Amino acid sequence: MTEETQAVDLALFGALGDLALRKLYVALYHLDREGLLADETRILGLARQDYEPDAFRARVRDALEHRVDASERTEESMVRFLERLDYAQVDFTTLEGYSRITDWRDGREVPMVIYLSVPASLYGDICKHLSGANCLDERSRVVVEKPIGYDLDTSIEINDAIGAVFDESSIYRIDHYLGKETVQNLLALRFANPLFGDQWNQSKISHVEITVAETVGIEGRWGYFDQAGQLRDMVQNHLMQLLCMIAMDPPSNLDSDSIRDEKVKVLKALRPIEGDMLDTDVVRGQYVSGSVNGKQVPGYLEEEDANTESRTETFVAFKTEVSNWRWAGVPFYLRTGKRMPQKLSQIVIHFRPQSHYIFDPDQRSLASNKLVIKLQPEEGISLQVLTKDSGLDKGMRLRQGPLNLDFHTAFPQARIPDAYERLLLEVMKGQQYLFVRRDEVEYAWRWVDTLIEGWEKRGVAPKRYPAGSWGPVSSIAMITKDGYSWYEDY
Numbered sequence: 001m002t003e004e005t006q007a008v009d010l011a012l013f014g015a016l017g018d019l020a021l022r023k024l025y026v027a028l029y030h031l032d033r034e035g036l037l038a039d040e041t042r043i044l045g046l047a048r049q050d051y052e053p054d055a056f057r058a059r060v061r062d063a064l065e066h067r068v069d070a071s072e073r074t075e076e077s078m079v080r081f082l083e084r085l086d087y088a089q090v091d092f093t094t095l096e097g098y099s100r101i102t103d104w105r106d107g108r109e110v111p112m113v114i115y116l117s118v119p120a121s122l123y124g125d126i127c128k129h130l131s132g133a134n135c136l137d138e139r140s141r142v143v144v145e146k147p148i149g150y151d152l153d154t155s156i157e158i159n160d161a162i163g164a165v166f167d168e169s170s171i172y173r174i175d176h177y178l179g180k181e182t183v184q185n186l187l188a189l190r191f192a193n194p195l196f197g198d199q200w201n202q203s204k205i206s207h208v209e210i211t212v213a214e215t216v217g218i219e220g221r222w223g224y225f226d227q228a229g230q231l232r233d234m235v236q237n238h239l240m241q242l243l244c245m246i247a248m249d250p251p252s253n254l255d256s257d258s259i260r261d262e263k264v265k266v267l268k269a270l271r272p273i274e275g276d277m278l279d280t281d282v283v284r285g286q287y288v289s290g291s292v293n294g295k296q297v298p299g300y301l302e303e304e305d306a307n308t309e310s311r312t313e314t315f316v317a318f319k320t321e322v323s324n325w326r327w328a329g330v331p332f333y334l335r336t337g338k339r340m341p342q343k344l345s346q347i348v349i350h351f352r353p354q355s356h357y358i359f360d361p362d363q364r365s366l367a368s369n370k371l372v373i374k375l376q377p378e379e380g381i382s383l384q385v386l387t388k389d390s391g392l393d394k395g396m397r398l399r400q401g402p403l404n405l406d407f408h409t410a411f412p413q414a415r416i417p418d419a420y421e422r423l424l425l426e427v428m429k430g431q432q433y434l435f436v437r438r439d440e441v442e443y444a445w446r447w448v449d450t451l452i453e454g455w456e457k458r459g460v461a462p463k464r465y466p467a468g469s470w471g472p473v474s475s476i477a478m479i480t481k482d483g484y485s486w487y488e489d490y
């Protein structure tokens with residue numbers, strides 16, 4: 001394993017898909033521009049449409065011109081990046097086309113990275129054909145996108161099919177939330193700062209909130225999304241990973257497996273939602289028409305290609321607990337939804353109040369600290385602390401205010417890289433700690449499957465919520481009945 005970015009041959013399956021065009025070329029372009037792609041690195045786009053390499057490069061150039069800020073584009077850096085690209089038309093489901101990859105490789109020595117930006121149902125076929133066509137050697141790595149499967153059984157099937165060809169040490173399962181700057185910072189915050197490290201348990205923390213709110217609807221992805229729903233699309237992967245990063249015990253070092261072992265322990269200890277908890281500890285929602293950022297938007301059942309009978313959820317809120325010594329008795333409240341009033345991903349750690357309180361009794365409810373960790377849109381960390389209100393007439397009145405670390409203000413010279421930049425770079429370095437191990441995926445599915453089974457048994461239909469709201473009102477009631485509320489200093 002090396003810290004240097006090695007030269008690689010990157011074979012990008014699904015080269016004309018939504019993810020590739022919106023995120024992957026942009027990330028690769030930025031890496032190139034910052035000198036983080038080795039000179040010899042080349043990229044082969046693979047998809048089934050008939051494109052000449054020049055037409056493919058023109059398509060990628062167009063995508064970059066739409067997605068990379070003009071201030072970060074020069075003709076020189078565009079040309080340099082585009083020259084790395086080639087294209088091969090291949091039907092991934094049949095072996096024949098795979099010889100295009102060996103032709104492209106032409107005996108080159110550098111390792112091959114295979115990025116599967118295609119539906120997970122194709123992963124098995126592609127791995128089998130890559131092996132059948134002798135495209136691989138022991139240094140080849142494969143990157144796979146989420147969600148892996150639809151439930152535990154299908155994820156096992158897919159993981160088995162990938163595992164039949166690649167060793168676990170060569171499989172990079174992407175969860176792009178793990179590449180976000182602030183998520184990375186959770187490791188530093190928790191394990192480099194004794195101030196927090198020593199307080200990070202049930203004796204000091206009363207409860208934890210995680211919100212991942214999106215303003216977008218399903219963006220023309222009805223076919224995929226309606227099969228999945230917000231629980232499979234967002235909770236099984238992104239929210240579970242955030243929860244693990246907050247709840248895990250300190251790993252003994254920063255090795256991939258040390259970190260992933262700790263995350264797995266959290267997933268194993270996560271209390272399932274079943275029985276009567278289905279009535280009290282989880283809310284399933286679906287948006288109806290409403291207004292987001294002043295713009296009228298259709299309801300989920302009125303989206304393009306919609307099946308008007310669909311009971312798929314676009315919002316989930318739930319309360320859970322990590323049943324171990326560190327967290328016993330600390331509720332974790334999580335919520336995520338589409339068509340919320342604003343894009344916001346944040347984690348709030350609520351510390352317990354002072355055990356002996358000496359200030360104005362009317363201000364008692366103020367007297368606790370909150371650590372607010374913002375993932376997006378503005379990355380930063382702020383600690384809500386209490387100080388004395390200034391002014392001669394205020395006596396010992398308390399005032400709550402933030403100790404702020406806004407990454408953009410604190411480190412103005414540094415561009416905060418997109419999650420995919422960091423993850424692609426780590427694949428090229430051969431570092432796995434930001435990628436999800438097979439057992440993590442499977443424990444997360446186990447938890448999600450239990451909830452879905454419960455919903456199905458009880459015939460739980462999603463509650464309606466207007467687009468532009470924070471979800472069904474019962475998601476507010478779910479937390480207020482415990483004496484807390486969703487943190488609202490947006």
Ligand SMILES: NC(=O)C1=CN([C@@H]2O[C@H](COP(=O)(O)OP(=O)(O)OC[C@H]3O[C@@H](n4cnc5c(N)ncnc54)[C@H](OP(=O)(O)O)[C@@H]3O)[C@@H](O)[C@H]2O)C=CC1
Nearest residue numbers: 014016017018019047048091092117118119120145146147
């Ligand atoms: N889009 C997103 O925002 C996100 C996507 N993901 C995951 O990333 C992966 C890719 O998603 P996305 O880009 O949205 O998917 P798309 O359907 O937009 O793209 C898939 C690509 O694969 C090609 N393809 C599909 N089947 C074949 C085949 N048999 N032979 C050759 N080419 C084929 C498609 O070609 P054609 O155009 O001809 O169909 C297209 O280029 C999925 O696993 C998804 O779950 C994860 C997070 C976010």
Ligand SMILES: O=C1O[C@H](COP(=O)(O)O)[C@@H](O)[C@H](O)[C@H]1O
Nearest residue numbers: 146176214216233234238345376
């Ligand atoms: O994986 C996914 O993530 C996006 C949200 O990602 P973000 O980085 O913009 O927060 C979500 O819209 C999509 O449905 C899901 O598949």
